Amino acid sequence: MAIFKKLLNGLSRxxxxxxxxxxxxxxxxxxxxxxxxxxxxxxxxxxxxxxxTMKIIDDLRTASSEGRIEKGEEVIDxxxxxxxxxxxxxxxxxHFAESGPTVILVAGINGAGKTTSIAKLAYQxxxxxxxxxxxxxxxxxxxxxxxxxxxxxRIGCDIIKGxxxxxxxxxxxxxxxxxxxxxxxLLVDTAGRLxxxxxxxxxxxxxxxxxxxxxxxxPHEVLLTLDATTGQNAIQQxxxxxxxxxVSGIFLAKLDGTAKGGIVVAIRNEINLxxxxxxxxxxxxxxxxxxxxxxxxxxxx
Amino acid sequence: xxxxxxxxxxxxxxxMTGRGRISEDNVREAMREVRTALLEADVHYEVVKQFCDDxxxxxxxxxxxxxxxxxxxxxxxxxxxxxxxxxxxxxxIYVVDPPPTVIMMAGLQGSGKTTTCGKLAKYLxxxxxxxxxxxxxxxxxxxxxxxxxxxxxAGTGFFRVEGxxxxxxxxxxxxxxxxxxKxxxVVIDTAGRLxxxxxxxKQxxxxxxxxxxxxxxxxxxxMTGQDAVNSAKEFNERLELDGVILTKFDSDARGGAALSxxxxxxxxxxxxxxxxxxxxxxxxxxxxxxxxxxxxxDVVSLVEQAQETFDQEEAEKMQAKMAKGKFTLTDxxxxxxxxxxxxxxxxxxxxxxxxxxxxxxxxxxxxxxFSKMEAIIQSMTQDERDNPDIIEASRRRRIARxxxxxxxxxSGLVKSFNQASGMMKQMAGMGTRDRMAxxxxxxxxxxxxxxxxxKTKQRSKRLSNKQRRKRRRQKRRR
Numbered sequence: 001m002a003i004f005k006k007l008l009n010g011l012s013r014x015x016x017x018x019x020x021x022x023x024x025x026x027x028x029x030x031x032x033x034x035x036x037x038x039x040x041x042x043x044x045x046x047x048x049x050x051x052x053t054m055k056i057i058d059d060l061r062t063a064s065s066e067g068r069i070e071k072g073e074e075v076i077d078x079x080x081x082x083x084x085x086x087x088x089x090x091x092x093x094x095h096f097a098e099s100g101p102t103v104i105l106v107a108g109i110n111g112a113g114k115t116t117s118i119a120k121l122a123y124q125x126x127x128x129x130x131x132x133x134x135x136x137x138x139x140x141x142x143x144x145x146x147x148x149x150x151x152x153x154r155i156g157c158d159i160i161k162g163x164x165x166x167x168x169x170x171x172x173x174x175x176x177x178x179x180x181x182x183x184x185x186l187l188v189d190t191a192g193r194l195x196x197x198x199x200x201x202x203x204x205x206x207x208x209x210x211x212x213x214x215x216x217x218x219p220h221e222v223l224l225t226l227d228a229t230t231g232q233n234a235i236q237q238x239x240x241x242x243x244x245x246x247v248s249g250i251f252l253a254k255l256d257g258t259a260k261g262g263i264v265v266a267i268r269n270e271i272n273l274x275x276x277x278x279x280x281x282x283x284x285x286x287x288x289x290x291x292x293x294x295x296x297x298x299x300x301x
Numbered sequence: 302x303x304x305x306x307x308x309x310x311x312x313x314x315x316x317m318t319g320r321g322r323i324s325e326d327n328v329r330e331a332m333r334e335v336r337t338a339l340l341e342a343d344v345h346y347e348v349v350k351q352f353c354d355d356x357x358x359x360x361x362x363x364x365x366x367x368x369x370x371x372x373x374x375x376x377x378x379x380x381x382x383x384x385x386x387x388x389x390x391x392x393x394i395y396v397v398d399p400p401p402t403v404i405m406m407a408g409l410q411g412s413g414k415t416t417t418c419g420k421l422a423k424y425l426x427x428x429x430x431x432x433x434x435x436x437x438x439x440x441x442x443x444x445x446x447x448x449x450x451x452x453x454x455a456g457t458g459f460f461r462v463e464g465x466x467x468x469x470x471x472x473x474x475x476x477x478x479x480x481x482x483k484x485x486x487v488v489i490d491t492a493g494r495l496x497x498x499x500x501x502x503k504q505x506x507x508x509x510x511x512x513x514x515x516x517x518x519x520x521x522x523x524m525t526g527q528d529a530v531n532s533a534k535e536f537n538e539r540l541e542l543d544g545v546i547l548t549k550f551d552s553d554a555r556g557g558a559a560l561s562x563x564x565x566x567x568x569x570x571x572x573x574x575x576x577x578x579x580x581x582x583x584x585x586x587x588x589x590x591x592x593x594x595x596x597x598x599d600v601v602s603l604v605e606q607a608q609e610t611f612d613q614e615e616a617e618k619m620q621a622k623m624a625k626g627k628f629t630l631t632d633x634x635x636x637x638x639x640x641x642x643x644x645x646x647x648x649x650x651x652x653x654x655x656x657x658x659x660x661x662x663x664x665x666x667x668x669x670x671f672s673k674m675e676a677i678i679q680s681m682t683q684d685e686r687d688n689p690d691i692i693e694a695s696r697r698r699r700i701a702r703x704x705x706x707x708x709x710x711x712s713g714l715v716k717s718f719n720q721a722s723g724m725m726k727q728m729a730g731m732g733t734r735d736r737m738a739x740x741x742x743x744x745x746x747x748x749x750x751x752x753x754x755x756k757t758k759q760r761s762k763r764l765s766n767k768q769r770r771k772r773r774r775q776k777r778r779r
Binding site: 282 | 341342346409410411413415441443444446447450451454495496497522524525526528529531549551552553554555557
């Protein structure tokens with residue numbers, strides 16, 4: 001149960017800071033303008049963003065004027081319910097291929113945590129009895145291939161490295177290998193790129209298209225790795241990546257810090273993109289499927 | 302990157318321009334929009350509050366200045382406040398004697414420490430300082446190899462201890478190695494760590510204790526949200542930072558962290574990383590940055606960048622030629638080549654006052670224009686390049702055929718060359734200060750937008766009978 005403990009530890013830190021504040025803020029008070037102002041400050045500091053915060057505050061104000069809630073204590077439950085509706089069960093599951101290997105393409109900006117996140121996913125699938133192949137398609141960053149190779153060795157799964165500098169050709173070869181080795185899951189690592197670099201974003205589109213050509217229906221999942229400490233720019237990131245490669249979900253990395261990852265609320269609001277996994281540490285075991293209950297609990301408890 | 306914020310400010314000020322003077326109400330109205338803009342830029346909540354309060358106070362107190370239009374006054378107040386918030390900065394790296402100067406990098410995972418080490422080495426190299434990159438990130442797989450590759454790319458020394466698992470020992474050995482080999486600067490790359498990971502923070506403290514760094518930099522992602530201040534604060538408390546290096550500044554993130562970190566930690570942003578290449582590294586200038594936020598341009602950076610790229614000797618030769626008016630198309634082409642070395646034209650023009658908001662104009666003046674000009678010049682004979690005045694209709698047609706363009710493109714180029722050489726002659730005679738003022742005047746007059754070559758309509762250069770007779774007379778006299 002090491003993972004579970006880690007999650008609790010990680011989240012409880014978020015909890016302590018946020019909740020400690022929120023509880024003492026709310027207890028024994030009635031909902032008035034001053035309280036809403038203070039609440040607004042807290043939500044903004046959780047990176048939920050001005051728009052997202054305003055929406056929540058407006059909903060609260062309406063609920064209070066309609067008499068649905070009165071006391072400060074009730075605010076927490078209200079917020080919990082409101083935020084939980086953001087992430088329905090259905091879109092959090094991984095979409096597997098009906099036959100042949102399931103291809104998962106992983107992308108994100110520089111330093112978001114793609115390679116580590118891939119190691120975590122590989123371990124999850126591997127320990128679940130699936131045959132996993134990694135594609136080292138980050139041919140740009142110094143020693144990125146070496147980094148992924150070390151992870152593959154530690155986990156005990158296969159890795160496909162290309163001789164060419166072209167990431168799309170590495171992905172293509174990896175598809176071949178995944179089919180030949182009858183792998184269940186193929187995880188494609190890509191180089192970090194800023195969403196503003198159009199040529200690099202086109203390269204990403206090409207990788208996806210090449211994979212799709214080789215294996216109809218692939219990639220079955222396209223995950224955007226997002227650093228939980230990222231601010232409002234994450235919305236722009238998500239938008240650009242969705243446009244380039246049709247992202248199907250978010251891997252929210254580095255949630256074990258003090259950042260609350262509130263940005264996923266904003267992203268859900270703006271572009272309706274679900275979170276699928278959360279990363280909570282540096283080893284390959286530190287991963288959890290995203291659970292809105294726990295997430296919201298950690299934000300507001 | 303701060304463009305969206307600039308737009309917001311401009312919008313607010315445009316509304317205010319035309320009103321006689323600033324009343325408390327319209328200041329507050331303007332600041333509401335500014336507040337949202339700053340929060341959307343990830344400036345920390347408390348910092349935004351402070352900023353807005355300060356600006357409101359200052360603006361209301363300055364009712365006396367009625368000669369200025371209120372928008373301008375607000376712009377000035379916001380500019381000064383923004384600059385205040387981010388500065389003052391001293392980016393210089395003081396090198397100690399005897400060497401080595403020890404620099405330590407710290408930060409969260411994925412903030413860009415390893416790449417920044419390489420950039421710093423390259424920066425030091427430009428200042429004629431040798432450096433040694435030390436691999437103390439023993440945590441992340443292949444981090445050592447990455448630093449090795451980066452060191453090679455930067456053409457600098459690289460230090461690692463095979464099989465060692467204690468970064469403190471590696472750091473200590475590296476400093477001794479540098480001392481023995483008289484290397485100017487030791488740059489210690491450390492593992493990314495969470496500011497709340499006590500064990501890892503202790504390790505960072507130990508490295509600092511063992512090597513007594515002269516400078517400790519926090520490497521911080523420009524896209525960081527509200528949490529930036531929390532981590533910066535904790536790192537500062539544990540390591541006594543000297544400055545902050547903001548990375549990934551070339552994204553469209555508005556970099557609110559730049560505004561917050563100084564305020565919360567008291568430690569300035571000293572450098573910014575602006576791209577994936579090791580040369581993409583700049584000193585941070587709060588006043589210029591504030592100017593950029595407010596759409597006032599960044600002329601000083603432009604001039605500095607030019608100075609760094611241009612060959613000094615070449616430039617002096619050129620200047621002498623200009624002063625005498627002997628500047629030819631060959632020289633002109635050489636200059637263009639040098640300008641291209643400075644980086645993409647769009648990026649350069651963004652630094653010009655008044656250009657940052659003008660995206661359409663920026664797209665128009667692309668690198669294509671330059672290659673067109675080059676093609677035209679290369680289709681000319683040496684005589685024509687030295688003395689473009691001899692190009693008449695028939696030569697023009699020949700040149701146009703040679704480069705696959707229209708005759709009016711050729712005359713357009715000659716015309717703008719004549720304009721440019723006239724200006725250059727004027728500028729060559731000025732001192733630096735006058736020249737800056739001249740450049741500013743040119744830019745504000747919209748010189749950059751309009752007069753691009755190839756766009757001018759051809760006006761026939763065919764001579765009238767009278768002129769032809771005159772020319773014949775002159776020839777005979779010679």
